[in-house]
Every structure is written in C-alpha cells, then in structure tokens.
Amino acid sequence: MASIAGQGDRSDERLRRENRLKKLLRRxxxxxxxxxxxxxxxxxxxAGDRFVSLRGSANFLAVASELGILxxxxxxxxxxxxxxxxxxxxxxxxxxxxxxxxxQMGWNIWAAICAALIAALIVxxxxxxxxxxxxxxxxxxxxxxxxxxxxxxxxxxxLVTGRTQVGGVKEAFGYDSASQVFxxxxxxxxxxxxxxxxxxxxxxxxxWLLITAVAxxxxxxxxxxxxxxxxxxxxxxARNVGVPVxxxxxxxxMLTAAAAWLVAxxxxxxxxxxxxxxxxxxxFYAIIAVVIGGxxxxxxxxxxxxxxxxxxxxxxxQQGIVFTGIDSDWFLVFMGAMLIIAVLVNNYxxxxxxxxx
Amino acid sequence: MAxxxxxxxxxxxxxxxxxxxxxxxxxxxAGEVMCLLGDNGAGKSTLIKILSGVHQxxxxxxxxxxxxxxxxxxxxxxxxxxxxxxQDLAMIPLMSIARNFFxxxxxxxxxxxxxxxxxxxxxxxxxxxxxxxxxxIRDPEQPVGTLSGGERQSVAIARAVYFGAKVLILDEPxxxxxxxxxxxxxxxxxxxRAQGVAxxxxxxxxxxxxxxxxxxxxxxxxQTLGTYTKREISREEMIHLMSGGDExxxxxxxxxxFANDAIAQQLADAIHEEA
Numbered sequence: 251m252a253s254i255a256g257q258g259d260r261s262d263e264r265l266r267r268e269n270r271l272k273k274l275l276r277r278x279x280x281x282x283x284x285x286x287x288x289x290x291x292x293x294x295x296x297a298g299d300r301f302v303s304l305r306g307s308a309n310f311l312a313v314a315s316e317l318g319i320l321x322x323x324x325x326x327x328x329x330x331x332x333x334x335x336x337x338x339x340x341x342x343x344x345x346x347x348x349x350x351x352x353x354q355m356g357w358n359i360w361a362a363i364c365a366a367l368i369a370a371l372i373v374x375x376x377x378x379x380x381x382x383x384x385x386x387x388x389x390x391x392x393x394x395x396x397x398x399x400x401x402x403x404x405x406x407x408x409l410v411t412g413r414t415q416v417g418g419v420k421e422a423f424g425y426d427s428a429s430q431v432f433x434x435x436x437x438x439x440x441x442x443x444x445x446x447x448x449x450x451x452x453x454x455x456x457x458w459l460l461i462t463a464v465a466x467x468x469x470x471x472x473x474x475x476x477x478x479x480x481x482x483x484x485x486x487x488a489r490n491v492g493v494p495v496x497x498x499x500x501x502x503x504m505l506t507a508a509a510a511w512l513v514a515x516x517x518x519x520x521x522x523x524x525x526x527x528x529x530x531x532x533x534f535y536a537i538i539a540v541v542i543g544g545x546x547x548x549x550x551x552x553x554x555x556x557x558x559x560x561x562x563x564x565x566x567x568q569q570g571i572v573f574t575g576i577d578s579d580w581f582l583v584f585m586g587a588m589l590i591i592a593v594l595v596n597n598y599x600x601x602x603x604x605x606x607x
Numbered sequence: 608m609a610x611x612x613x614x615x616x617x618x619x620x621x622x623x624x625x626x627x628x629x630x631x632x633x634x635x636x637a638g639e640v641m642c643l644l645g646d647n648g649a650g651k652s653t654l655i656k657i658l659s660g661v662h663q664x665x666x667x668x669x670x671x672x673x674x675x676x677x678x679x680x681x682x683x684x685x686x687x688x689x690x691x692x693x694q695d696l697a698m699i700p701l702m703s704i705a706r707n708f709f710x711x712x713x714x715x716x717x718x719x720x721x722x723x724x725x726x727x728x729x730x731x732x733x734x735x736x737x738x739x740x741x742x743x744i745r746d747p748e749q750p751v752g753t754l755s756g757g758e759r760q761s762v763a764i765a766r767a768v769y770f771g772a773k774v775l776i777l778d779e780p781x782x783x784x785x786x787x788x789x790x791x792x793x794x795x796x797x798x799x800r801a802q803g804v805a806x807x808x809x810x811x812x813x814x815x816x817x818x819x820x821x822x823x824x825x826x827x828x829x830q831t832l833g834t835y836t837k838r839e840i841s842r843e844e845m846i847h848l849m850s851g852g853d854e855x856x857x858x859x860x861x862x863x864x865f866a867n868d869a870i871a872q873q874l875a876d877a878i879h880e881e882a
Contacts, residue, residue, distance in 0.1 A: 471723045473713045480710045483699035490659075490693065491711035492682040551701045 278544035279556030281595050285542065286559045286566070293570035300573040301566075303442040304449035311451065314565025315458035316513050318558050320532060321539035322458075322465045323509030325557035327502040328540055329469070331482035331549030332388040334503060336377060337510040337536065339399035341529025344370055344514035346403050349524035350410055352422035359424040367511050373399065374507030378500030388503075396533065404526045417523035425519070432512075433520035454516045458558065461509070465554035474498065482549030538585060539564050542592040563588070610673040612637045612805045613658070613689070613774050618667035620653050627653040629829040630667070635774065640796060640806040641834075642816035644849050645826035651809050654826065655776050658807070659691035660684035688773035692763040692780060700752030704744060705733045707751050708766045732769070740765045740795050757788030764795050768804060775799055776807045781815045793819050813849060817842045825849055 293301045300306050320337055327334055344366040351362035377395055381388045407414060419425065437448040469475040480488035481495045489495045510529070518524050543560030545552025564585065571581045611634040620628040628650045635641050645651045656662040657669070660678030669676055671687050678684045681691070698707050705726075714725040714732070730747040737744045742761055751759060760780045767775050777796065781789035796806055796819055810816050816823065823840060825832040825848045832848050840848075 467723075471726070473715060473722075473724065476706055476710060476713050476724065479702050479706065480699055483701055487693070487699060488710060490661075490681050490691065492685055493711045546701075550699065 277553070278546075278551060278596075279553045279559060280544070281592065282543040282556045282559035282563065285592070286562050289563050289566050289570070293566060293573065297570055297573035299442055301570050304438060304440040305443060305447060306569070306573060308449040308451045310565040310569035311455050311562075312565075313568055314562045315452065315454040316516060317532070317535055317539055317564055318458040318561030319454070319461055319513050319516075320506075320509050320536040321543065321557040321561040322461050322554045323506045324536045325540045325543060325545050325552055325554050326465055326469070326478060327506050328537075328545050328547070329482045329549060329552045330478045330499060330502045331485060332381060332499060332502065333392060333537070334374075334377060334506040335389065335392040335533045336373065336395040336399055337506055338529045338531060338533040339396050339403065340370055340373060340507055340510035341514045341517070341532055342524075342526055343373075343399050343403045344511045345518040345524035345528050346407050346416065346526055348515065348518050349416035349419050350407065352425075353416055353418045354411060357423070359419070359422040359428045362422075363428060363515060366514065367508065370507040370511035371504050374504035375500055377507070378496075378503035381503070382496045382499060392533075400526075400530075407526050414526045415523060419518055419524070420522040428515075429519045432515045452516070452520065454513075457512065457516070458561075462554055462558040469554055474501075478502070479550060482546075482551070484550070535564060535585075536561075538589045541589060541596075544592075544596050546596070547593075560592075609636060611635055611670075612672055613807075614668075614670040614673075615654075615658070615664075616668040616670070618654070618657060618664045618669070620650075620657060620662060621665050626829055628657075628664075631826065631829070631831050632667075633824045633831065633834055635805050635807060637773065637805045638800055638803045639821040640800050640808055640819050642820035642823045643807055643809045643826065644811065644813065644816055644823060644845070646811060646849060648828070649826040650829045651811075651826055652778070655691065655778055655807070655809055658684070658774075659689060659776055685770075688771055689776065690767035690770065690772035690774070691776040691778065692760065692767055693778045698751040698754075698759045698763060701750055703748045704751055704754070704762060705729045705747040708733045708736075708747075708762060708769075712770055736765045736769045737762065740768075740798060755788060756784050757791040760784070760792045761795050764792070764799060768799050768802060772804060774805045774807065776809070778809050779811070780808070781810060782812065789815060811849075813842060813846045817845065 297306075301310075324334060324337070347366040347369055348359065348362045351357040351365055352359045357365075373395065377388070377392055380386075380391045380395075384391065404414060407416070420429075432453070434453045436451045436453070438451065440447055440449045443449075467475075469478060477488065477493045477495075477498050480491075480493050481498055485495050510532075513532075514529065517528060539560035540552070540557045541547060541560070542563055543553070543556030543558070545556060567584055567588070568578075568581055571578050571584065613635040614633070616632050618628055618631045619626070631650070631654060633641070633643075643651055643654065653662065657664050660681045660683050663677065663679070669678075671689070676683075676687060678687075684691070699710070702710070706729075709729050714729055715722050716725045717723055733747040734744060740761055742758060742765075751762065754762065764775065764777070764780075780792050780796075784792065793815060796808060800806055808816065808819065817837075820837065822834055822836050823845055824834045825845070827849075835845070
C-alpha cells in the first residue's frame with residue numbers, strides 16, 4: 251500500500267491492478283508480436299536449423315525488412331484513414347528512373363536517385379491532392395494511379411530502351427557510395443554452417459528498424475502523430491479543432507511514395523538492374539502486413555511497431571515455407587488465412603480495449 | 608451597455624437557390640447563456656456554422672467584441688476565442704481522453720527536431736480540468752469510447768473552456784442524451800457561465816433551454832423571430848413562438864411532465880442560488 255500512496259495524486263483507488271494487463275492488451279501491436287513469436291516457434295520446429303540459424307535469420311529478415319519499410323509507411327497512412335495501392339508500381343517506376351538516367355543517360359547515380367525521389371514525392375502529393383479534392387475513396391484513386399504508373403513505366407521504358415529491363419547499374423558513376431547506403435551487406439560467419447558459410451544481413455534491415463523507430467516516436471510522442479490518429483479517427487472533428495487535415499494527408503501519401511522509392515533503391519542497387527514489373531502486388535503485401543500488425547483498416551487506430559512485426563511474420567512465413575520443403579505455392583494460402591484470422595483477433599482485442607469499464 | 612462579445616447583423620446565407628438564412632441578427636454578452644431555438648430547418652445549424660467559421664455569410668456583418676471579422680476556417684474562429692462543440696463530432700472514440708482533449712493544441716516540450724508531446728502534463732491538466740467541471744476521471748489514457756455521452760460532451764466543454772474559449776457554441780449538446788445525462792451537461796454549462804464564458808446553446812428542446820438560458824433567440828424559416836430575456840418571455844410563449852402554435856396542444860402535455868421533472872427543478876434551484 252505504501253508504494254501506491256507514494257505515487258501521490260497520480261493514482262486512483264478505482265484503478266485495479268489488473269488494468270496493467272488490460273493496458274498491455276490495449277496496445278495494438280500485441281497481436282502481431284505474439285503472432286511473430288508463435289510463427290517463429292512453428293518454423294523453428296518444422297524447419298529446424300535452416301530457419302533458426304544466422305543464415306536462415308538473415309534470409310527472412312531481408313525479406314521482412316523490404317516489406318517492413320513499406321508497411322511502416324503504409325501503417326501511418328492507414329492510421330490516418332487512407333490507402334495507397336500505388337506503391338507497388340512506384341517501386342518499379344523509381345527503379346526504372348534510376349536505371350535509365352544512370353545507365354542510358356549517363357547521369358551520376360546520386361543525381362538519378364534524387365530524381366527518382368522527387369518523382370515519387372510528386373506522385374505522392376498528386377495522390378493526396380486527388381483524394382482531398384475529389385473526395386473519392388483513396389482506394390479508388392490509388393488503384394487508378396497504380397495502373398497509370400505501371401503503364402507509364404512500361405511504355406516509357408520501351409520507348410527509350412526498347413526493352414522492359416535495364417541492367418548495368420553497377421557500372422554507373424557513383425555506384426559504390428550509393429550501394430554503401432542502400433545495398434551493403436554485413437557478413438557474419440555462421441557458426442552453425444558446416445562449410446564455414448557466412449550469414450549476410452543486408453543494410454535494409456537497418457533502414458527498417460530505423461524507420462520503425464522514427465515512425466513510432468512520431469506517432470506516440472509528437473503533435474503530427476496525434477494528428478494522424480485524429481484525422482483517421484474522425485477527419486471532420488479533427489478539422490474542427492484546428493488540425494491541418496489536408497496537409498497531413500498529403501504528407502502521408504508522400505511518405506508512402508518515399509518508402510516505395512527507398513525499397514526501389516535497395517532493390518535496384520543490390521541487383522544492379524531494373525525491371526518494369528518490379529514491386530508487383532507489394533501494395534497488397536504491405537496492407538496485409540499492416541493489418542496483421544493490428545492496424546484498423548478504417549483508420550484511427552494502430553501502430554508502426556505492429557506493422558513492422560506484421561512484415562516480420564510475412565518474411566518468416568515466406569522463407570520458412572521454403573526451408574520446410576513445402577511447396578512455396580502454399581505461402582499465399584497461408585498469408586490469406588493469416589490476414590483473416592488477424593483481423594478477427596484484432597477486432598476482439600479492440601473490443602476488449604474499448605468496452606466500458 | 609457593454610460591447611457585445613459577439614454580434615451578427617442581418618446575416619444571409621444562400622446555398623444555390625435555397626435561402627438558409629435571411630437577415631438574422633443577434634447579440635451575445637460575456638457571462639450569459641443565449642439559447643438558440645428553432646425547429647428543424649429553421650437555420651440553426653447554418654447560423655452556428657457561420658459563427659464557428661465553417662461557412663462564410665453571403666451578406667451581413669459579423670462582429671467580435673465590436674470589430675468586424677471574416678473567418679475562413681474554424682481555426683480562425685478558435686483564434687478569436689470562439690469554440691464550437693458539436694453534438695456527434697465532439698470526440699474521437701478510439702483515442703484516449705488526454706489525446707482527444709489536446710488534439711490540435713498539444714502541449715510540447717523541447718524544440719526543433721526534439722519537440723515532443725508533454726504527456727505527463729497533458730494527463731495532469733486533463734485530470735485537473737475535469738475535476739474543475741466536477742468529473743473525476745479514472746484514467747486519462749482510457750479511450751473516449753468508454754465514456755458515456757454526457758461525459759464526452761463534458762470533456763469537450765472542459766476542453767473548450769481550458770483553451771480560453773470566450774464564446775462557447777454548443778450544438779445540441781443534450782439532444783442525444785437521457786434526462787440525467789442532459790442534466791449533467793446543463794450543469795457544466797452553468798459552470799462555464801460562472802467562469803465568465805458566453806454560451807450559445809442550440810437546442811430544439813425548450814425544457815432544456817428555459818432553465819439554463821438568460822436570453823432566447825428564436826429562429827424560424829431562416830429569420831429571427833426576436834430575442835427575449837427570461838423576464839420578457841414565459842416558457843409557454845417561447846414554445847408557442849417556436850412551434851407556431853399549431854403543436855401547442857401536444858406540447859402542453861410534455862409541459863405538464865416537465866413540472867414534475869426533478870432534475871429540471873434541481874437545476875432551476877441551482878441557477879437561482881447562483882443569481
């Protein structure tokens with residue numbers, strides 16, 4: 251009792267101790283974190299060392315990190331009450347911009363990277379403006395831009411190069427420094443490997459963790475973060491209390507486009523070539539990861555950490571299935587089922603959280 | 608008489624060929640509750656949307672403390688100390704009380720890149736302000752969805768008063784509430800008035816309006832039928848003006864019920880004590 255009294259007027263005799271547990275339950279990312287632990291154990295048993303080893307971990311973390319970068323940005327937008335389906339095409343477009351400018355036009359690759367970023371930000375801003383001006387659902391607007399961007403990428407690439415793939419990025423000016431930033435690899439000797447192979451952890455994992463940390467800080471500890479929850483929860487009331495709703499939404503669309511750009515840079519610099527079809531269906535994978543991460547599809551509720559763990563689950567399942575030797579075709583079945591289960595679990599948790607106490 | 612804190616003169620508002628407001632005038636002084644009464648379609652919502660900066664009037668003058676103003680957004684109105692609490696849009700259910708309370712005007716510490724929310728003081732302020740309104744909240748972090756309708760309205764009113772509202776516009780704050788909860792909200796309106804806030808209380812329920820109001824402006828079909836002080840108008844006359852007399856017989860029945868309404872009686876007593 252003494253310790254409770256010591257907290258002074260902050261505590262309330264009507265708050266029971268169980269509330270700590272409920273407080274934990276109220277966190278939107280709880281489902282995704284426990285799901286990730288569960289999935290890890292399932293594959294640790296089913297696939298054994300190949301999954302648990304450093305090499306296996308590097309493998310699924312690499313997949314998870316690229317999706318995670320997208321998912322974290324998408325989660326911010328989804329909490330803000332909107333969708334962005336155009337990110338899949340954006341990945342293809344950004345990669346192609348860099349490849350064409352640096353290989354075909356002979357630009358310094360850093361200039362090409364900046365050009366791609368500017369293009370992505372402009373498309374993001376256009377998405378946001380269209381959603382705000384037309385008041386159409388962002389699902390429709392970005393479904394449209396998804397096709398427009400993909401079509402433009404294929405059309406322009408064929409016009410300029412006559413092909414749908416552009417290689418030779420590794421020979422471009424400035425490739426070495428750019429690949430340091432976007433495509434370097436940390437090699438650690440894997441003690442579990444009998445042949446002395448090393449595990450390669452790509453730098454995308456660092457980007458993923460960094461972006462998750464920044465997004466979480468912004469969401470929970472800054473004014474714009476509070477606004478994101480507000481505009482997703484109820485845009486009209488948020489506007490009525492003075493939140494710059496339109497500006498925030500446009501910024502969020504620009505952020506998802508920028509995340510797509512980052513993933514495109516990671517891919518194009520590590521592979522050394524761009525393909526017009528790259529990034530296909532990534533928009534849906536990202537939404538699945540975000541929803542598994544406990545984010546509410548209709549906005550106003552969720553977390554960036556949850557989205558990051560959703561992407562981790564995605565990566566573990568995708569690579570874990572390969573390690574178990576099961577036909578990887580089953581991966582899509584598993585992810586689809588997982589999505590539905592996750593939504594059901596999240597609805598239940600949210601009901602617990604918001605019921606009258 | 609002192610300058611009115613808020614005044615509109617001959618306000619007109621058209622939506623296409625619809626005349627929503629046709630020459631509405633009214634005055635509001637600090638520390639008084641002005642009830643804006645009218646049936647559905649009388650133009651109450653349009654008028655408060657003009658007062659709160661959502662719409663701009665097509666004709667007429669809008670004066671705050673004697674000076675003409677033009678509001679382009681609700682933010683402009685807020686900057687002039689005019690805060691509006693909407694009936695259904697007051698709060699965001701999935702956000703915590705503290706986050707709702709400060710939405711749009713969050714307290715921060717640090718500067719530049721390190722500017723961050725001051726969560727601890729936000730919670731403390733919410734607790735203190737709600738205590739001032741007579742509500743002892745258990746946990747400022749609980750989602751607003753867990754509060755009752757009356758508590759939600761009270762949080763919204765407390766928020767507006769805390770952020771320095773000189774004029775508080777309440778859009779049908781009691782219409783969705785039960786008798787007891789409506790009584791709670793009416794009590795907070797009285798408290799806000801006691802703090803010197805001018806209140807515009809929109810309602811179509813004369814039973815809620817009469818006990819709390821100092822003055823009554825009655826809107827009908829986009830025009831004012833006049834402003835009356837409590838001394839100038841009886842409850843019966845007020846209802847008569849609002850309804851145009853046709854439904855008077857029906858209302859009389861409700862009226863008799865009202866006489867037995869303990870909460871309303873209690874309120875009337877409370878107001879009497881204050882005066």
